[in-house]
Amino acid sequence: MTSLSSTRASKMGKDSIYSAIGSELKKAHESKTFKIEVPIDGEQGGNVEVDGKKCVMLASNNYLGLANHPRIREAAKLGLERYGFGMASVRFLCGTQKIHLELEEQIARFLGTESAILHSSCYAANEAFFLALMGNDFGQTGFKDIIYSDALNHASIIDGIRVVRQATKTTDLKAYRHNDFEQLSQSTQDNDGQYRMSVIATDGVFSMEGEYAPLQNFVELAKKRDAILFVDESHATGVLGKTGRGTPEQCGVHGQIDVISGTLGKAMGGASGGFIAGKKVLIDFLRQKSRPYTFSNTLPPPIAAASLEAFKMLEEDNSLVLKLHANTEYFRREIKNLGFKILDGIHPIVPVMVGEAATAMDMSRELLGEGVYIRGLWYPVVPQGEARLRAQISAAHEFSDIDRALQAFQKVGKKLGVI
Numbered sequence: 001m002t003s004l005s006s007t008r009a010s011k012m013g014k015d016s017i018y019s020a021i022g023s024e025l026k027k028a029h030e031s032k033t034f035k036i037e038v039p040i041d042g043e044q045g046g047n048v049e050v051d052g053k054k055c056v057m058l059a060s061n062n063y064l065g066l067a068n069h070p071r072i073r074e075a076a077k078l079g080l081e082r083y084g085f086g087m088a089s090v091r092f093l094c095g096t097q098k099i100h101l102e103l104e105e106q107i108a109r110f111l112g113t114e115s116a117i118l119h120s121s122c123y124a125a126n127e128a129f130f131l132a133l134m135g136n137d138f139g140q141t142g143f144k145d146i147i148y149s150d151a152l153n154h155a156s157i158i159d160g161i162r163v164v165r166q167a168t169k170t171t172d173l174k175a176y177r178h179n180d181f182e183q184l185s186q187s188t189q190d191n192d193g194q195y196r197m198s199v200i201a202t203d204g205v206f207s208m209e210g211e212y213a214p215l216q217n218f219v220e221l222a223k224k225r226d227a228i229l230f231v232d233e234s235h236a237t238g239v240l241g242k243t244g245r246g247t248p249e250q251c252g253v254h255g256q257i258d259v260i261s262g263t264l265g266k267a268m269g270g271a272s273g274g275f276i277a278g279k280k281v282l283i284d285f286l287r288q289k290s291r292p293y294t295f296s297n298t299l300p301p302p303i304a305a306a307s308l309e310a311f312k313m314l315e316e317d318n319s320l321v322l323k324l325h326a327n328t329e330y331f332r333r334e335i336k337n338l339g340f341k342i343l344d345g346i347h348p349i350v351p352v353m354v355g356e357a358a359t360a361m362d363m364s365r366e367l368l369g370e371g372v373y374i375r376g377l378w379y380p381v382v383p384q385g386e387a388r389l390r391a392q393i394s395a396a397h398e399f400s401d402i403d404r405a406l407q408a409f410q411k412v413g414k415k416l417g418v419i
């Protein structure tokens, strides 16, 4: 027997493990990073009920208001009646129905790619992608691959990269400063010719700032360096662009992104599920190689049917997208007129900057008292001194809802000396 390490810690019995876990939770409470869940009575929507009180919802990703939309509910019901509740299987055993294939085709058509593959979530899809692609040596030896990743990319991209790096030892990571295209461009130039495979990975829209990556630059760079461009459109599909086709549409490069990942759990119905869209040969490969796809259950039929309906609605007409854009413009303009400082932009995520964490906590609590459901973000989620309330506007809002929220903002902002 060899000892693991001469400096290893003493054995933790179950009692001491649970007691250590308890201390961690206490620390989270003390540092005000403990996440509290406020239960909503009834359904998600532009307004929700909390403890019997009607509140304007400014904290959901329900950008198009589809989470409780009559057409989506109806489609989910029909899906349930026609296809049942679940498939009790993964896709390749007996878990594929026509609606799953139709939904995949619909997603690909909408996003301007050749093909698409569903996953149980975008988290799973992102984790799957890097390992499936770079975990494969394609019969070669003595190579290195590299992933260029924005420092503020979503946790699922970070975790996906971590998994493949641990599994392969052949994958390098260059995390470039957030949205610093110059640094990214320079790194790809410095590394030119040194790697077998290069992937550039970015969120289309970043959820803490509500800003988007300038994809026209990314497309050019990926072309120049022969790199695969991977864009996570979770906060963008159904949101950005005149027809809701996301950041590529916004940047004039629709149909030019190599790989798009996204979620069905935000604008596109808000239930759950994710996808990867791209070249057919890559999607076919993922069907063979993605571990979360191979070893985890099929998307439930009611969700597949309702998500399909969400894409069809957007393809038919863009009125919900236009309403979302109009609501967003209205809120952004009026909150500034009240004297609040926001991060400028066009996305329905509107960070209202309040400075200190304590102010953000007090404000969100007082706003809930005034009938506005909103969440604060503070260090370590965002830099110190940049605490904010993150407002998220929806097509489910009417101007009258936004007006009620603005009135509450004015009252609470004055009371706490923010404006």
Ligand SMILES: *Cc1c(COP(=O)(O)O)cnc(C)c1O
Pocket (backbone or CB within 6 Å): 120, 121, 122, 123, 124, 126, 154, 156, 203, 207, 232, 233, 234, 235, 262, 263, 264, 265, 272, 273, 274
């Ligand atoms: C929300 C989000 C995800 C996770 O989506 P799920 O389908 O809920 O797993 C992944 N990436 C980004 C950028 C997101 O905003």
